[in-house]
Amino acid sequence: xxxxxxxxxxxxxxxIIKLKIxxxxxxxxxxxxxxxxxxxxLFELAKKGEPxxxxxxxxxxxxxxxxxxxxxxxxxxxxxxxxxRMDPYAPLLMEKGLKGMIGxxxxxxxxxxxxxxxxxxxxxxxxxxxxxxxxQIKSVKIVAYEDLGPEAIRELEVEDFPVIVxxxxxxxxxxxxxxxKYRRA
Amino acid sequence: xxxxxxxxxxDTVARLCMEANYFLGxxxxxxxxxxxxxxxxxxxxxxxxxxxxxxxxxxxxxxxICQDCGFAVVFMELGTDVCVQGNIIDAINEGVRKGxxxxxxxxxxxxxxxxxKNTGDNTPAIVHTTFVPGDRIKITVxxxxxxxxxxxxxxxxxxxxxxxxxxxxxxxxxxxxxxxPCPPIVVGVGIGGTFEYVAxxxxxxxxxxxxxxxxxxxxxxVERELLERINKLGIGPMGLGxxxxxxxxxxxxxxRHIASFPAAVNINxxxxxxKTAII
Numbered sequence: 175x176x177x178x179x180x181x182x183x184x185x186x187x188x189x190i191i192k193l194k195i196x197x198x199x200x201x202x203x204x205x206x207x208x209x210x211x212x213x214x215x216l217f218e219l220a221k222k223g224e225p226x227x228x229x230x231x232x233x234x235x236x237x238x239x240x241x242x243x244x245x246x247x248x249x250x251x252x253x254x255x256x257x258x259r260m261d262p263y264a265p266l267l268m269e270k271g272l273k274g275m276i277g278x279x280x281x282x283x284x285x286x287x288x289x290x291x292x293x294x295x296x297x298x299x300x301x302x303x304x305x306x307x308x309x310q311i312k313s314v315k316i317v318a319y320e321d322l323g324p325e326a327i328r329e330l331e332v333e334d335f336p337v338i339v340x341x342x343x344x345x346x347x348x349x350x351x352x353x354x355k356y357r358r359a
Numbered sequence: 360x361x362x363x364x365x366x367x368x369x370d371t372v373a374r375l376c377m378e379a380n381y382f383l384g385x386x387x388x389x390x391x392x393x394x395x396x397x398x399x400x401x402x403x404x405x406x407x408x409x410x411x412x413x414x415x416x417x418x419x420x421x422x423x424i425c426q427d428c429g430f431a432v433v434f435m436e437l438g439t440d441v442c443v444q445g446n447i448i449d450a451i452n453e454g455v456r457k458g459x460x461x462x463x464x465x466x467x468x469x470x471x472x473x474x475x476k477n478t479g480d481n482t483p484a485i486v487h488t489t490f491v492p493g494d495r496i497k498i499t500v501x502x503x504x505x506x507x508x509x510x511x512x513x514x515x516x517x518x519x520x521x522x523x524x525x526x527x528x529x530x531x532x533x534x535x536x537x538x539x540p541c542p543p544i545v546v547g548v549g550i551g552g553t554f555e556y557v558a559x560x561x562x563x564x565x566x567x568x569x570x571x572x573x574x575x576x577x578x579x580x581v582e583r584e585l586l587e588r589i590n591k592l593g594i595g596p597m598g599l600g601x602x603x604x605x606x607x608x609x610x611x612x613x614x615r616h617i618a619s620f621p622a623a624v625n626i627n628x629x630x631x632x633x634k635t636a637i638i
Contacts, residue, residue, distance in 0.1 A: 241422075250465070258539060278539070298598075300406050301541035301597060301628065352402075352598070353598075355400075
């Protein structure tokens with residue numbers, strides 16, 4: 175397997191264009207978290223043209239609601255949630271400058287089209303590998319919507335965060351290609 | 360009549376909640392290792408290796424395998440010669456409260472489906488009780504994650520559909536689920552009974568250990584055939600393409616009405632969590 179690509183956040187259009195489906199990527203730097211409730215709030219503000227409580231330009235959002243941290247831990251197990259639930263909100267956030275999403279599972283056509291249009295990428299991270307993934311998170315800070323508890327928006331500092339490009343900015347879809355490649359009649 | 364204190368139920372359920380979330384069964388570990396040999400996709404192999412490492416970290420550090428610590432689904436076989444002093448359902452919920460709080464497990468339950476807020480302690484549990492002869496209580500805690508549960512379905516078919524109809528329903532359901540339920544998955548299938556009972560059968564099927572075939576050779580063959588067909592679909596680990604889409608398929612059946620032909624598919628992610636204790 176090819177050497178993983180190292181990606182430092184925040185990311186630029188040039189970074190995004192280079193990524194192709196199937197690429198192994200190690201993300202370093204700060205990423206944001208958000209799932210259903212936080213997305214709904216961000217979407218409603220963005221729709222009204224109001225400022226967001228966080229700057230999403232050049233950022234990557236990780237769809238995660240971590241388990242509680244044990245004493246002495248930075249964060250509890252933190253694997254991805256199903257990305258499809260964020261599909262209604264994702265295109266508008268990409269329009270506002272979001273460059274990457276990390277989660278698990280397939281995305282809608284609208285989201286895939288928006289990735290091409292606004293130059294963004296969707297990364298798959300291994301669902302159910304939450305204990306392992308949490309080891310790559312070095313610090314956690316709540317940056318918005320603290321009232322949402324596990325769904326609050328956090329800023330994570332990650333080191334060699336292991337993801338795979340599932341949908342790229344060129345219309346590539348690893349879910350479709352992968353099934354085609356390994357399907358047997 | 361044998362007497363059991365409610366505190367024993369509380370402590371047992373709390374322990375099972377934690378153990379089910381921290382310790383992936385040896386049967387699942389073994390099938391991951393076997394899957395590594397069969398998987399053709401490099402990405403798929405990497406994912407299986409991550410899952411093995413993840414299970415090891417969770418076990419060593421006593422932390423959950425997955426951040427989705429599930430709905431606490433409890434199967435209880437209550438001996439008719441045992442008497443619990445107090446409310447046994449309250450005791451199970453107290454055990455869930457204790458296990459999820461003291462075990463640093465994520466609380467994922469909303470009090471009312473429309474108007475509710477997070478209950479903060481992962482209660483209430485879903486409790487399935489059956490009465491059995493004897494003076495023991497067998498309790499199984501099977502935490503169920505939302506991602507795979509969402510890919511499940513009940514179908515009220517026609518008796519003319521027969522077993523081929525069920526097979527096609529299962530294959531189609533798995534194909535449509537694609538990457539969402541965190542493959543490699545475990546597939547529970549219910550056939551027969553009524554609308555609500557068939558879903559219970561599919562859930563109950565998930566309690567079996569990987570590799571444990573149905574005692575009726577007819578259904579055991581259908582399980583083998585479905586597993587083979589699912590693993591030809593190409594979905595692979597995390598749906599990114601590969602050979603290992605399912606770890607096993609389990610079928611549970613029940614008598615049906617002459618007019619009805621219910622079938623259900625309950626999908627579990629690779630974190631096939633369940634722990635049992637006998638009191």
